[in-house]
Amino acid sequence: MKAAVWKGNNKFEVEEVPQPEIPPGGMLVKVSACGICGSDLVKMRDGIVQPPVVLGHEVSGVIAELAAGEHHQFKEGDAVVVGHHAPCGICHYCRHDSPSMCSQFKSTNIYPGGFAEYFATGxxxxxxxxxxxxxSHPLAAITEPVACCLRSVHRCKVYPGDTAWVVGAGFIGLLMTQILVRRGLQVVATDLDESRLAMAREFGASAAFPARSRKAINAIMELSDGRGADLIVQTAGTSASYEGTLRYIRDGGIINVFSSVPRRDRLTVDLNQIYYRDITVIGSYSPAPQDMAEALRLITTREIAVEPLITHRVGLDAVGDAVEAIYRRECLKAVVVL
Ligand SMILES: [Zn+2]
Ligand SMILES: [Zn+2]
Incomplete structure (x- = not known):
């Protein structure tokens, strides 16, 4: 079968690779679409994976073959979204609402990855x-990132009418904006790019302004009667952007850490601010199965619009070009379509 193999830098080559064996009780899926995720770029940039490797985990496809003798609700030919990690559901982490910290979650995967004609999973x-x-498969491929956002928001105690500051109106920021608006929050979005701010407004943001502009701060203060944001969602940036937002969280507010930062980037925080001001800091990594189900439902019913976010649909032979377009900030979301 063919796969787009990462060869180092932003270079991918379509190569013939062995079709994966089906792990016990698992299946082989013919890939129809696979999103290119920011985390794929981080894995390459930060050396978390080494070339040659097949990346891609936001997959939608059709079941090509099921392991024999299994009894479940699936059959060959079913169109499916497959989460690349699966929690066990019974360990300490799973029972304490940390499914993405489950050892089975971390050890399960799809093989060799989504930028290929087929993948197998257990x-x-x-x-x-x-x-x-x-x-449609390209829309279904967006399930996992939507699910990540849903879980992250579920973890934040917010109420209708609250004010949220979404820092970064890229693909994730625009999903977050939609999810928070649906929950009745007033969203202020900030970004460097005016076209992304326009989309945030279309998705219901109460205000959208260039990053670091005084207007954004004024909007947050006005919407919150001078208290500051109830919730700050950091979807992009570095420690400097975190530092820039901290003073605008209200007393008792929540900071949602929803992006990786460059390696070795460190935040210096006045812990007394966290203590005396009753601030909650929440990290959220990867979704639980129920978030995947909810995300797929919201995409199917169009309650969350993902189509306008897919700016690039590319073949296996253009994964590298799409990655470069992402780095040039020309691309909101690229999906590899087979
Ligand atoms: Zn992803
Ligand atoms: Zn578990």
Whole structure:
């Protein structure tokens, strides 16, 4: 089968690779679409993976083959979204609402990755992280990132009418904006790029202004009766952008850490601010299966618009070009379509 193999830098080559063996109780899926995720770029940039490797984990496809003798709701030919990690559901982490910290979650995967004609995955993913769908594959491929955002918001205690500052109106920021607006929050979005701010307004943001502009701060203060944001969602940036936002969180507010930062980037925080001002800092990494199901439902019913966010649809032979377009900030979301 063919796969787009990462060869170092932003270079990918389509090569013939062996079709993966089906792990016990698992399945082989013919890939129809796979999103290119910011985390794929981080894995390459920060040396978390080494070339040659097949990346891609935001997958939608069709079941090509199921391991024999299994009894479940799936059959060959089903269109499915497959989470690349599957929690066990019974360990300490799973029972304490930290499914992405489960050892089974971390050890399960899809093989070799989503930028390929086929991937295989084990019985754990089939049982816990596979969802049938009837929506177009490129839209379904967006399930995992939407699910990441949903879980992150579920973890924040916010109420209708609250004011949220979404820092960064890229693909994730625009998903976050939609999710928070649906929950009745007033969203102020900031970004460097005017076209992204325009989209944030279209998705219901109460205000959207260039990053670091006084207007954004004024909007947050006005919407919150001078208290500051109830919630700050950091979808982009560095420690400097965190420092720039901290003073605008209200007493008792929540800071949602939802992006990786460059390695070795450190934040210096006045802990008394956290203590005396009752600030909550929440990290959220990866979704739970129920978030995947909810995300797929919201995409299917169009309650969350993902189509306008897909700016690039490319073949396996253009993964590298799409990655470069992402770095040039020309691309909101690229999906590899097979
Ligand atoms: Zn992803
Ligand atoms: Zn577990």
């Amino acid at each position: 019985g754990e993913n089939l049982a816990k992280a596979t969802f049938k769908h009837n929506v």
